[in-house]
Amino acid sequence: MNIALIFKKMSVYLPQNNLKHQLMKKLILLILILVSGMIPTWAQSAAADDIAQLQKQMYQLYNKNDETAFVDITNKLKVAAQKAGDERTFYKAWANQALYFANHQQRNKGQLIAKDMQQYALNHDHKYGIYTGTHVMGTIQSMMGDYQEGIQNFKKAISYLHENFPKESAAASWIELARISLTNRKIHQAIQDAEQALKEPNISAMHRLNAWSVICLSKVDTALYHVKDAAEYQKEFDYVWGEREKAKKAYGRDDSSGPVIAVWRKINDHQYDEAIALCNKLRSPLFRNDLLSLIHKRKGDYRNAYFTQQRYWELRDSINSRRNNHLLMEMTATMDLGRVELEAKELKLRNQQMRLDMAAEELENKKLEEEALMLKLKNRDAELANATMQLENDRLETNNKNLQLSEYLSKMHAQEEKEHAHHILIAAGGAIALLVICFLSFYLYRRQLSARRLKHAYHQLAVAYDQLEETTTAKERIESELRIARDIQMSMVPQAFPERSDLDLYGLMSPAKEVGGDLYSFEIIDNQLYFCLGDVSGKGVPASLFMAQAIRLFRAMAKQRRKPCDIANRLNNELSENNDNGMFVTMFIGEADLTTGHLYYCNAGHNPPLLDGEFIEVESNAPIGLWPELEYVGEEIDNIRGKMLFIYTDGLNEAENQAQEQYGDDQLQQMMQQMKSDTAKQVIEAFSQSVESHRNGIAPNDDLTMLAIRCIV
Structure with a gap:
């Protein structure tokens, strides 16, 4: 209510004595002025308290799964902030809505909210809202694995903040860029982005701690370990650790990276x-499993290192599978939403087409009116043309008279020009003769120059031909040597198979390149069949040399009649010695008694074989050649007589076609179950034809080796 009006109404009830009346009026007026000045302050204080309370409730609900309550609180906070003119709190509440859905597996919805926020900020020219929307959009895109779009939005946010708010810190966007680089193992870029965050003006204590955490994790990531000078690395790590501890103390608590960095400190x-x-x-x-694998390896506990690393990959594959399924669901939802939007756009286009058709009819009517007007104009133009023709006839008569007068003048000028032309002709003949002489001289000079260039080009062609001949000879020599190496390698595996009444055995090795890393071998001593099949890591000449050494050692151990697990132990100790390149071989080693059908075997990280179409359960021994002094566990089957034992390398079940679809264990098992009664040779040839048909003309991506064994009753 107006103060003057209140004062006027209250003065009616004041005493009528003049002096008292005046003093009372002044006192009341002073009280009203004081109260009117305090009311806006009280209102602002109450609004600030409401906003603070709503912010507190928002952060309490952020990590909970109560979507309805969180959306209700953030909407109330947006309304309160908008009424109070608090633009920053308004957009922070909106941004938290988008991030809440993105963090709770509704990233498409979070992305739509961020887009709405960006559009609203652009429509109202709210600069802080434009920056916040761009930063949040980059955060959600990086969550979805769309790192390129995320990087572009973070860089836009940084540039926009520097341009419009030069005294404010863009550290949050720099830190997100650093985390993306660290995730993609771009260590130097991650350190550069974190250092840029530290250079931002007015950086908060939390962001300073986050930046030093990224730098610290980048340093330990390089320690996996590409460090030439351990002392220098330790000095760098101690410095980064110290700076991070200062930042943590200033912030008052640790961030989410703290426990991992503490583990690295102890390592x-x-x-x-x-x-x-x-x-x-x-x-x-x-x-946890990744770091435990590294710690066990540092301690020399290779067995636990192997098992924890194996668990790490299993978890990683599971997480990737769940992430891919979720991304597929989000993609499907996006496509459905896009389909609805497309239908709405098509309806809008049909409406616009109807309007265009109506406008076309109006244009057609106007066109007819214009054509009628044009006919009138043409008639007038014809009348004007007739008048113009009459004027032209008059002008022609005048010109004829002028031509008769100019004819005499032309004859006089022609006589003078004829004499002048005779003089010019004489001068032109001399000039032409001079030009012909110059042209002939220049032509002769150019011809000599061309001859010299042709001679030089011929010499260069001869040199190039000699070099091509040398290169061709060298290439043929290398190809010849590789063919010889292939023949030598193929001669190292058995090509002749025993013809016995108690044994049906056949094998095949097909390298993907000229030479390969697969192997198989067997030895028959009395009635004991020793056999093996393996796959060396890598391909080409190094793998073939490693394969040759493995076959030689196997045959020597088999002739000593050692058990498969003992052969694996001795092979591992020999092949892991001085193995600086980290090569290894997965092997299946077996000993079959041809009289009783008893099978001893040891599987060293190889694919499980099939016995009559069923996969054999095998121990998870490590591949041979990785770590010395490992103890390999052997296993046995009482009787395999009459059953087909099929052993193979991953060149069979992982063979790919043009669509990168693998042959697969299911197809392998199904086909083996159909051929239980076939001979060993028939099984091998059937699989060769089947995998070739599956590849459908695609070159093999790995060596292929198979061995089929049946102890005949």
Whole structure:
């Protein structure tokens, strides 16, 4: 209510004595002025308290799964902030809505909310809203694995903030860029982005801690370990660790990267037991198993290193599978939404087409009116043309008279020009003769120059031909040597197979290149059949040399009549010695008694064989050649007589066609079950034809080796 009106109404009830009346009026007026000045302040204070309370409730609900309550609180906060003119709180609440859905597996919905926020900010020219929307969009895109779009949005956000708010910190966007680089193992780029965050003006304590955490994780990532000078690395790590500790102290608490960095601190200090204890407290089983594998390897506990690393890959494959399924669901939802939007656009286009048709009819009517007007104009133009022709006839008569007068003048000028032309002709003849002489001289000079260039080009052609001949000779020599190497390698595996009444055995090895890394061999000593099949890591000449050494050692051990697990132990100790290149071989080693059908075997990281179309359960021994002094576990089957034992390398079940579809274990098992009664040779040839048909003309991507054995009753 108006103060003057209140004062006027209250003055009616004041005493009528003059002096008292005046003093009372002044006192009331002063009180009303004070109260009117305090009311806006009270209102602002109450609004600020409401906003603070709503913000507190929003952050309490952020990590909970109560979607309805969170959306209700953030909408109330947006309304309160908009009424109070608090633009930043308004867009922060909106951004938290988008991030909430993105973090709760509804990333498409989060992305749509971020787009709406961006569009609203653009329509109202809210610069802080434009920056916040761009940053949030980049965050959601990086969550969805769309790192390129995420990087572009973060860079736009940084540029926009520097341009419009030069005194404010863009550290949040720099840190997200650094995390993307760290995820993609771009270590130097991650460090550069984190250092840019530290250079931002007015950087918060939280962002300073986040930036030093990224730098610290980048340093330990390079320690997996491409470090030439351990002392220099330790010095760098100690410095980064110290700066991060200062930032943590200034912030008052640790960030989410703190537990992982604490584990690395213990690893670098060689306090492995304490590192394991800290590692077991990590919430992420993926990080926990990856770090435990590294710690066990540093301690020399290769067995636990192998098993924890194996668990890490299993978890990673499971996470990737779930992530791919979720992305597929999000993609399907996006396509459905796009289909609805497309239908709406098609309806809008049909409406626009109807309007265009109506406009076309109006244009047609106007066109007819214009044509009628044009006919009138043409008639007038014809009348004007007739008048113009009459004027032209008059002008022609005048010109005829002028021509008769100019004829005499032309004859006089012609006589003068004829004499002048005679003089010019004489001068032109001399000039032409001079030009002909110059042209002939220049032509002779150019011809000599062309001859010299042709001679030089011929010499260069001869040199190039000699070089081509040398290159061709060298290529033919290399191809010849590779063919010889292939023949030598193929001669190392058995090509002749025993013809016995108690044994049906056949094998095949087909390298993907001229030489390969697959192997198989067998030895028959009395009634004991020793056999093996393996796959060396890698391809080409190095794999073939490793394969040759493995076959030689196997045959020597078989002749000593050692059990398969003992052969695996001795092969591992020999092949892991001085194995600087880290090569290894997966092998299946067996010993079959042809009299009783008893089978001893040891599987060293190889694909499980099939016995009468069923996969054999095997121990998860490590491949041969990785770590010395491993103890391989052997197994046995009482009787395999009359059953087909089929052993193979992954060149069979992982063979790919043009669509990159693998041959697969299911097709392998189904086909083997159909051929249980076939001979060993028939089984091998059938699989060769089947995998060739599956590839459908595509070159093999790996060596293919198969061995079929049946102990005949």
